[in-house]
Amino acid sequence: xxxxxxxxxxxxxxxxxxxxxxxxxxxxxxxxxxxxxxxxxxxxxxxxxxxxxxxxxxxxxxxxxxxxxxxxxxxxxxxxxxxxxxxxxxxxxxxxxxxxxxxxxxxxxxxxxxxxxxxxxxxxxxxxxxxxxxxxxxxxxxxxxxxxxxxxxxxxxxxxxxxxxxxxxxxxxxxxxxxxxxxxxxxxxxxxxxxxxxxxxxxxxxxxxxxxxxxxxxxxxxxxxxxxxxxxxxxxxxxxxxxxxxxxxxxxxxxxxxxxxxxxxxxxxxxxxxxxxxxxxxxxxxxxxxxxxxxx
Amino acid sequence: xxxxxxxxxxxxxxxxxxxxxxxxxxxxxxxxxxxxxxxxxxxxxxxxxxxxxxxxxxxxxxxxxxxxxxxxxxxxxxxxxxxxxxxxxxxxxxxxxxxxxxxxxxxxxxxxxxxxxxxxxxxxxxxxxxxxxxxxxxxxxxxxxxxxxxxxxxxxxxxxxxxxxxxxxxxxxxxxxxxxxxxxxxxxxxxxxxxxxxxxxxxxxxxxxxxxxxxxxxxxxxxxxxxxxxxxxxxxxxxxxxxxxxxxxxxxxxxxxxxxxxxxxxxxxxxxxxxxxxxxxxxxxxxxxxxxxxxxxxxxxxxxxxxxxxxxxxxxxxxxxxxxxxxxxxxxxxxxxxxxxxxxxxxxxxxxxxxxxxxxxxxxxxxxxxxxxxxxxxxxxxxxxxxxxxxxxxxxxxxxxxxxxxxxxxxxxx
Numbered sequence: 001x002x003x004x005x006x007x008x009x010x011x012x013x014x015x016x017x018x019x020x021x022x023x024x025x026x027x028x029x030x031x032x033x034x035x036x037x038x039x040x041x042x043x044x045x046x047x048x049x050x051x052x053x054x055x056x057x058x059x060x061x062x063x064x065x066x067x068x069x070x071x072x073x074x075x076x077x078x079x080x081x082x083x084x085x086x087x088x089x090x091x092x093x094x095x096x097x098x099x100x101x102x103x104x105x106x107x108x109x110x111x112x113x114x115x116x117x118x119x120x121x122x123x124x125x126x127x128x129x130x131x132x133x134x135x136x137x138x139x140x141x142x143x144x145x146x147x148x149x150x151x152x153x154x155x156x157x158x159x160x161x162x163x164x165x166x167x168x169x170x171x172x173x174x175x176x177x178x179x180x181x182x183x184x185x186x187x188x189x190x191x192x193x194x195x196x197x198x199x200x201x202x203x204x205x206x207x208x209x210x211x212x213x214x215x216x217x218x219x220x221x222x223x224x225x226x227x228x229x230x231x232x233x234x235x236x237x238x239x240x241x242x243x244x245x246x247x248x249x250x251x252x253x254x255x256x257x258x259x260x261x262x263x264x265x266x267x268x269x270x271x272x273x274x275x276x277x278x279x280x281x282x283x284x285x286x287x288x289x290x291x292x293x294x295x296x
Numbered sequence: 297x298x299x300x301x302x303x304x305x306x307x308x309x310x311x312x313x314x315x316x317x318x319x320x321x322x323x324x325x326x327x328x329x330x331x332x333x334x335x336x337x338x339x340x341x342x343x344x345x346x347x348x349x350x351x352x353x354x355x356x357x358x359x360x361x362x363x364x365x366x367x368x369x370x371x372x373x374x375x376x377x378x379x380x381x382x383x384x385x386x387x388x389x390x391x392x393x394x395x396x397x398x399x400x401x402x403x404x405x406x407x408x409x410x411x412x413x414x415x416x417x418x419x420x421x422x423x424x425x426x427x428x429x430x431x432x433x434x435x436x437x438x439x440x441x442x443x444x445x446x447x448x449x450x451x452x453x454x455x456x457x458x459x460x461x462x463x464x465x466x467x468x469x470x471x472x473x474x475x476x477x478x479x480x481x482x483x484x485x486x487x488x489x490x491x492x493x494x495x496x497x498x499x500x501x502x503x504x505x506x507x508x509x510x511x512x513x514x515x516x517x518x519x520x521x522x523x524x525x526x527x528x529x530x531x532x533x534x535x536x537x538x539x540x541x542x543x544x545x546x547x548x549x550x551x552x553x554x555x556x557x558x559x560x561x562x563x564x565x566x567x568x569x570x571x572x573x574x575x576x577x578x579x580x581x582x583x584x585x586x587x588x589x590x591x592x593x594x595x596x597x598x599x600x601x602x603x604x605x606x607x608x609x610x611x612x613x614x615x616x617x618x619x620x621x622x623x624x625x626x627x628x629x630x631x632x633x634x635x636x637x638x639x640x641x642x643x644x645x646x647x648x649x650x651x652x653x654x655x656x657x658x659x660x661x662x663x664x665x666x667x668x669x670x671x672x673x674x675x676x677x678x679x680x681x682x683x684x685x686x687x688x689x690x691x692x693x694x695x696x697x698x699x700x701x702x703x704x705x706x707x708x709x710x
Binding site: 159 | 400569701
């Protein structure tokens with residue numbers, strides 16, 4: 001069996017366990033390639049029936065417009081059910097405070113909106129597109145990862161996961177984060193996207209963009225980012241390897257305008273995918289700290 | 297390209313994380329930013345060389361203490377295959393995490409510090425390898441640089457390993473011993489110039505040559521995970537049974553029997569999404585339609601008519617206790633296997649493994665975390681498990697505590 005089939009079969013198995021073990025699952029959708037792959041896998045897992053759970057997008061309000069357009073088209077094409085949680089609502093309700101200064105980002109604020117959305121709808125399982133190869137704290141994650149009623153992850157006390165048996169039993173208020181593509185790498189995802197001809201937002205491919213340089217990274221010019229006067233906006237041919245909030249996702253210079261070129265570029269890349277994530281650079285354990293308080 | 301899953305075992309400071317770091321480093325699997333990250337931390341700590349173990353020890357507490365607490369999954373590719381390595385902790389108190397890693401792997405790397413030779417933990421690891429029935433075991437004799445690459449040291453350890461191996465049921469296993477220095481890179485990815493007396497393969501060379509894949513000799517076991525009923529205009533009467541083929545194979549027209557109801561039918565279609573298959577084998581996630589409309593739900597098992605498994609209400613098994621709370625006799629636990637969850641009681645704890653003698657000969661007062669025990673389980677409804685040694689894919693289960701919801705034990709039917 002080819003490795004992509006193996007990875008697909010494992011992911012479908014996990015999707016079906018979530019749908020069978022939980023009465024209120026949801027698929028966390030960011031508009032990035034990993035969650036788009038999850039949607040594709042969910043469609044495959046339950047065909048010819050519809051995907052038996054909704055999608056939830058935590059909208060920071062600082063997204064790439066291309067991503068939002070893509071999201072809405074995807075949802076309508078497959079008849080999916082989408083919930084949107086707006087970070088702006090949490091700011092307006094004084095639940096979180098907008099960051100200020102040069103590096104202000106709404107990325108960390110997402111956690112509150114995510115947990116609110118989970119609580120409001122009573123979701124007890126959240127399917128996410130996290131991969132263990134992304135980041136060292138993610139490498140420690142179980143496939144079924146239990147979070148307490150504050151959404152907290154306790155890395156030191158994770159349930160052992162034996163063979164393919166996934167124990168999804170939880171108490172009221174707790175939830176499980178389920179990660180069907182845990183064992184995939186960035187390159188696996190791209191190879192799969194190619195094989196399955198999965199459509200992606202245009203920001204993943206080379207395009208001309210207004211950008212500026214900061215700390216050796218290429219930032220997309222946007223009204224959401226506080227630029228100083230000496231930060232000059234220029235035009236460059238770029239693409240994005242990972243798509244999050246505009247304030248925390250840096251572009252890479254690239255002429256890769258189709259999937260084959262992107263795959264070639266990743267194979268040759270010297271920098272990891274998260275190397276262009278500004279949110280990971282805040283501290284040595286930035287991801288672990290975010291996960292501990294409920295980030296997905 | 298296929299996938300090979302590996303797990304590591306060894307005591308604290310035997311160099312597991314360093315070995316994995318070395319594998320990644322020498323196969324050019326590490327990106328520049330990750331190398332810069334560990335170089336900078338190593339410098340901050342005043343180390344003379346880059347500490348490769350920092351690659352896998354990702355939790356703050358692990359980096360602080362320089363030990364591995366929980367399983368980290370590490371990935372790299374060669375042209376031949378995709379490698380998934382579970383880097384597991386060496387401390388005795390994290391045995392449960394080690395079993396987690398080992399249960400999902402086809403190859404078990406047991407690290408031995410060349411200066412120390414076989415220790416108590418090595419026995420524990422080997423016992424777990426034999427319990428889980430891992431087919432490929434690699435003894436990695438590490439830190440050869442610290443014993444001057446001395447062949448005699450290596451030979452002495454081999455002799456001890458042979459004596460130890462004799463005590464286990466490992467006859468059908470592939471065993472190999474490789475002298476390495478993970479820190480310097482000898483015999484990991486690159487052949488060693490310092491160990492000229494060793495003519496066998498290096499670690500990566502050996503892993504590249506291994507044949508792995510599901511055993512197709514076993515009988516069909518198909519656990520129904522999810523029943524698909526679209527109720528749409530196009531698929532109004534569609535009734536599909538989704539699941540992963542646990543073992544064996546299935547093809548169109550096969551006569552099947554449903555456990556536990558005993559109803560029979562024939563396989564009408566096998567599909568995954570819009571792909572229709574003539575047959576499918578162990579590991580594949582598919583949806584099956586049957587010729588007759590019979591009542592089947594999650595937890596049922598499809599088997600071939602001629603080779604079913606007997607359901608039993610009393611099963612003997614070996615369990616490894618994983619929970620900090622000790623086993624409570626007479627308490628009801630949930631036994632989970634395949635897609636089934638069945639309440640059981642541990643009716644009898646027959647014996648506990650003595651890690652000194654490696655025999656089940658003690659009569660335990662208490663079943664504590666990390667202990668391995670022979671027990672009898674009683675259930676209210678039949679359990680359709682094979683003996684683990686007969687069918688590795690349908691012979692294991694977990695026990696779940698209904699109060700804490702924790703996975704408290706892993707078991708193997710004997």
